Amino acid sequence: MAVHGPAMTDVARLAGVSHQTVSRVLNGHPNVREQTRLRVQAAIAELGYRPNGAARALVTGRSQVIGVVAQNTTLYGPASLLAALEQTAAEQGFAVSVGSVRNLDHRSISDAVERHLAHRVAGIVVIAPVESAGEALERLPKGVPLVTVDGDPRRPVPLVTVDQVAGAREATLHLLEAGHRTVWHVSGPSDWFDSAGRIEGWREALAMAGADEPPLMPADWSAASGYRCGQMLARMPEVTAIFTANDHLALGVLRALHEFGKRVPDDISLVGFDDVPEAAYFIPPLTTVRPDFDAVARASLNLLLAQIETGGGGALRQTIAPTLVARDSVGPPRR
Amino acid sequence: MAVHGPAMTDVARLAGVSHQTVSRVLNGHPNVREQTRLRVQAAIAELGYRPNGAARALVTGRSQVIGVVAQNTTLYGPASLLAALEQTAAEQGFAVSVGSVRNLDHRSISDAVERHLAHRVAGIVVIAPVESAGEALERLPKGVPLVTVDGDPRRPVPLVTVDQVAGAREATLHLLEAGHRTVWHVSGPSDWFDSAGRIEGWREALAMAGADEPPLMPADWSAASGYRCGQMLARMPEVTAIFTANDHLALGVLRALHEFGKRVPDDISLVGFDDVPEAAYFIPPLTTVRPDFDAVARASLNLLLAQIETGGGGALRQTIAPTLVARDSVGPPRR
DNA sequence: CTCACGTCTGTTAGCGCTAACAACACGCGC
DNA sequence: GCGCGTGTTGTTAGCGCTAACAGACGTGAG
Numbered sequence: 001m002a003v004h005g006p007a008m009t010d011v012a013r014l015a016g017v018s019h020q021t022v023s024r025v026l027n028g029h030p031n032v033r034e035q036t037r038l039r040v041q042a043a044i045a046e047l048g049y050r051p052n053g054a055a056r057a058l059v060t061g062r063s064q065v066i067g068v069v070a071q072n073t074t075l076y077g078p079a080s081l082l083a084a085l086e087q088t089a090a091e092q093g094f095a096v097s098v099g100s101v102r103n104l105d106h107r108s109i110s111d112a113v114e115r116h117l118a119h120r121v122a123g124i125v126v127i128a129p130v131e132s133a134g135e136a137l138e139r140l141p142k143g144v145p146l147v148t149v150d151g152d153p154r155r156p157v158p159l160v161t162v163d164q165v166a167g168a169r170e171a172t173l174h175l176l177e178a179g180h181r182t183v184w185h186v187s188g189p190s191d192w193f194d195s196a197g198r199i200e201g202w203r204e205a206l207a208m209a210g211a212d213e214p215p216l217m218p219a220d221w222s223a224a225s226g227y228r229c230g231q232m233l234a235r236m237p238e239v240t241a242i243f244t245a246n247d248h249l250a251l252g253v254l255r256a257l258h259e260f261g262k263r264v265p266d267d268i269s270l271v272g273f274d275d276v277p278e279a280a281y282f283i284p285p286l287t288t289v290r291p292d293f294d295a296v297a298r299a300s301l302n303l304l305l306a307q308i309e310t311g312g313g314g315a316l317r318q319t320i321a322p323t324l325v326a327r328d329s330v331g332p333p334r335r
Numbered sequence: 336m337a338v339h340g341p342a343m344t345d346v347a348r349l350a351g352v353s354h355q356t357v358s359r360v361l362n363g364h365p366n367v368r369e370q371t372r373l374r375v376q377a378a379i380a381e382l383g384y385r386p387n388g389a390a391r392a393l394v395t396g397r398s399q400v401i402g403v404v405a406q407n408t409t410l411y412g413p414a415s416l417l418a419a420l421e422q423t424a425a426e427q428g429f430a431v432s433v434g435s436v437r438n439l440d441h442r443s444i445s446d447a448v449e450r451h452l453a454h455r456v457a458g459i460v461v462i463a464p465v466e467s468a469g470e471a472l473e474r475l476p477k478g479v480p481l482v483t484v485d486g487d488p489r490r491p492v493p494l495v496t497v498d499q500v501a502g503a504r505e506a507t508l509h510l511l512e513a514g515h516r517t518v519w520h521v522s523g524p525s526d527w528f529d530s531a532g533r534i535e536g537w538r539e540a541l542a543m544a545g546a547d548e549p550p551l552m553p554a555d556w557s558a559a560s561g562y563r564c565g566q567m568l569a570r571m572p573e574v575t576a577i578f579t580a581n582d583h584l585a586l587g588v589l590r591a592l593h594e595f596g597k598r599v600p601d602d603i604s605l606v607g608f609d610d611v612p613e614a615a616y617f618i619p620p621l622t623t624v625r626p627d628f629d630a631v632a633r634a635s636l637n638l639l640l641a642q643i644e645t646g647g648g649g650a651l652r653q654t655i656a657p658t659l660v661a662r663d664s665v666g667p668p669r670r
Numbered sequence: 671c672t673c674a675c676g677t678c679t680g681t682t683a684g685c686g687c688t689a690a691c692a693a694c695a696c697g698c699g700c
Numbered sequence: 701g702c703g704c705g706t707g708t709t710g711t712t713a714g715c716g717c718t719a720a721c722a723g724a725c726g727t728g729a730g
Contacts, residue, residue: 004396004455005476007716018680023718031678053454054392055716059685061339063389065432065454072418079414083407086435095450097400097432100421115430119388119400120339141340223616252616281558281587283618342686353710358688366708390686394715 006047015043026051057120065095066304067116070127071104075221076248076276077194077293078127081149084297085125092305097121104128109136117144123304125149129192145307147300150194153317158307160300160318162291164197165204167322171243171271171289172205174324178269179332180241182211186229186253188245189220198245198273214239219249226252233268234260240268240333247272247279250286250329258283265331275325285327295320341382350378361386392455400430401639402451405462406439410556411583411611412529412628413462416484419632420460427640432456439463444471452479458639460484464527480642482635485529488652493642495635495653497626499532500539502657506578506606506624507540509659513604514667515576517546521564521588523580524555533580533608549574554584561587568603569595575603575668582607582614585621585664593618600666610660620662630655 012019017036024032025040032040043049057063066089070078086096097119099112109128113136116124123145126137134152147158175183185202188195199216206213217232219225226249233239234257244250250272254264262268264284272279275290299318347354352371359367360375367375378384392398401424405413421431432454434447444463448471451459458480461472469487482493510518520537523530534551541548552567554560561584568574569592579585585607589599597603599619607614610625634653 005452009716019717020681020719021679024679027718031676033678036678050449050453052393052716054389054398055685056718057389057685058387058393058687058716059718061685063454073421074411074415074418076409080409082433083409083435086408086433090434095432095434095454097430098417098421099425099430100418114385117340118385119398119430223613227616248613248616251613255616255618255620258618278558278583278586278613281562281583281590283590283593285590344686354687355689355711356709359709362688366706368708371708387686390715391688392715393686393717394688396715 004052006049007052008049011040011043011047011049014047015040061120062122062308063120064093065097065119065121066301067097067099067113067119067121067124068127069099069101069109069112069116069124071101071129073098073100076274077246077291080293081127081297084294085301088294088297088301092301094122104130104133106132106136109133110139113140117141123147123308125300125304126151128152129194130189131191131193145304147304147307149296149300152193158303158316160296160303160320161197162194162296163319163321164194165201167273167289167291167324168198168201168243169205169208170201170322170324171273171287172202173209174287174326175241175243175269175271175330176205176209176211178241178330180269181333182206182214183241183243184214184217184233184239186217186219186226186233186242186244186249188249190218195245202243219245221246221248223248223252223255226250227256229253230256231260233257234262241270241330242268243271243273245273247274247276247282247286247288250279250288251282254282254286254329264329267334269330269333271330279325280327282329284329287327287330288325289322290325291322292320339387341384342387343384346375346378346382346384349382350375396455397457397643398455399428400432400454400456401636402432402434402448402454402456402459403462404434404436404444404447404451404459406436406464408433408435411609412581412626415628416462416632419629420636423629423632423636427636429457439465439468441467441471444468445474448475452476457643458482460635460639461486463487464529465524466526466528480639482639482642484631484635487528493638493651495631495638495655496532497529497631498654498656499529500536502608502624502626502659503533503536503578504540504543505536505657505659506608507537508544509622509661510576510578510604510606510665511540511544511546513576513665515604516668517541517549518576518578519549519552519568519574521552521554521561521568521577521579521584523584525553530580537578554580556581556583558583558587558590561585562591564588565591566595568592569597576605576665577603578606578608580608582609582611582617582621582623585614585623586617589617589621589664599664602669604665604668606665614660615662617664619664622662622665623660624657625660626657627655 008019008022012022089096101108101112127149128151134155172183217229230253272286272288275288279286343354347357424431436443436447462484463486469490507518552564565588607621607623610623614621
């Protein structure tokens with residue numbers, strides 16, 4: 001057929017061998033004479049043959065596809081992760097199928113996973129940053145290679161995660177070292193592990209320095225909610241240093257402070273998280289924490305591939321340390 | 336098998352029918368007795384049966400998967416498009432497989448498309464905003480449902496696109512109407528159709544108003560290059576209004592202007608493009624043009640689905656008009 | 671010279687599903 | 701009664717591939 005191209009038997013006929021020999025060449029089996037191999041490869045090239053993934057998936061029970069389940073792939077973090085994952089997977093000869101879900105509840109996650117399973121994906125990566133996702137994962141059929149990213153550290157599922165705690169600790173410490181008595185924190189949504197980790201790191205740093213812990217300001221990830229928090233923070237004279245759970249929150253805070261005539265870093269210092277490409281062009285350029293999404297993607301894929309090959313899957317864990325990127329939004333407190 | 340779950344024959348046995356009847360129930364064939372249908376559905380539910388997509392893809396020649404080829408899914412536009420596409424596809428029972436490519440040249444695109452073809456995707460959406468991608472598309476095997484997004488308007492391939500020209504025209508006119516004598520433009524990369532369209536709209540608006548056309552400032556999409564352009568624009572006293580090809584460029588310009596002591600909108604007015612979620616929290620909130628990504632995704636998918644069903648594919652074209660979002664970054668020129 | 675063994679290649683079966691056809695019961699008009 | 705259409709179900713073949721086995725051939729040991 002014109003659309004579907006030649007099949008293995010067509011290649012076999014042209015090369016004057018059986019289709020099985022073609023299969024052997026394709027899969028790199030050892031016992032094929034060099035001359036035969038070349039003939040087959042020539043035939044493949046001549047016909048522009050491409051193996052039919054569906055047929056292979058049917059007989060082997062798994063396709064060369066990795067399923068990714070994520071929530072909001074518009075957010076900078078998930079989008080970067082997805083892109084990196086796709087890149088890395090492609091290098092290993094795998095395609096990536098996305099199944100984004102509106103909510104990260106039990107049902108949605110299970111559904112997305114099962115949809116992937118129906119296509120016999122080789123493995124699944126779940127970007128599951130919230131509590132409710134964890135439960136869904138444990139009830140999944142065993143034997144399916146699975147890796148979670150930024151998931152629940154307490155669950156016995158292979159996990160790759162950015163070291164939120166270390167990143168937040170570093171950010172907070174950076175502000176403390178600049179001379180601030182304490183640091184306020186605008187956090188992400190309370191059910192995200194990312195948020196929890198960043199809160200924990202912030203607390204740790206405060207405790208290490210013997211600083212008072214001001215009340216937490218909960219927000220979501222949006223600039224809008226950062227703006228709302230900023231409007232409150234700007235009104236409190238004792239606030240001199242703020243750590244926001246991501247860069248967009250920082251942007252919102254920045255604008256609120258600006259409206260109230262508070263200058264950054266002269267009056268108030270600010271640190272974000274994520275290092276979005278624009279952070280260097282905020283006013284002023286934002287000091288922030290940069291997670292290494294490529295490293296996370298590589299680690300998750302390696303973990304997944306290991307499971308796919310061995311078939312078994314220990315509950316491994318891997319943590320990627322982020323780095324602080326110092327720019328202009330941090331300075332000493334005003335006297 | 337534990338992992339792969341029950342097959343159709345298992346369901347058939349439990350329901351006391353042939354596997355073919357199960358298939359008929361699954362595919363909604365008309366001639367099945369109501370009572371039989373219910374028995375089969377009960378058996379499906381009881382076993383937790385899920386049809387094997389690979390087997391279906393093998394026999395029908397196409398899977399319930401749509402392939403998406405895109406370049407940089409980290410950028411706001413492509414990421415939003417991808418997410419919207421995935422959402423819409425899921426509603427129609429399709430999964431989405433991403434194949435991002437590093438470069439949008441002939442080879443990369445063809446490769447990505449062929450990788451999708453190997454998996455017998457039902458159709459392909461190419462987010463192909465640059466010149467070189469167009470050629471690759473025409474040499475593709477005929478008969479594969481294909482839609483391009485933001486692609487070349489001159490090629491005979493089904494195309495859905497944001498009306499860049501209209502958006503840019505509106506943005507420029509908005510500045511002109513505020514009283515500015517002319518409008519400067521910081522454009523995107525010259526090989527993107529998006530850029531070309533926005534330049535065209537800007538020129539049109541200028542011509543319509545009889546305004547002089549200042550030299551074009553070419554950039555890429557990044558805040559960094561916006562910043563570089565901004566440093567030049569800030570030095571030129573006659574510049575009172577700027578239209579940037581996207582919001583991140585505007586952010587960079589904003590910062591450069593700020594560094595030079597130029598205030599927005601008092602000294603210089605600014606309009607962006609994209610309406611990223613953060614644009615409302617720039618300093619000042621950015622007036623910008625909002626493309627409707629959901630509409631684009633819906634339109635592309637409809638076009639694709641139509642092709643999948645009818646098998647044929649006329650070279651349809653659909654244009655989605657963006658809307659201007661007025662915020663605070665535009666004002667009358669200073670006297 | 672024969673037999674065992676390794677290397678290479680071909681033949682067969684079957685993965686789970688859909689499409690095409692066959693089979694059967696039933697009701698209708700003649 | 702017969703033939704015929706209609707609704708419902710079962711049977712068979714085959715999609716393109718891999719795995720398992722079978723066969724052909726050459727090589728070296730006995």
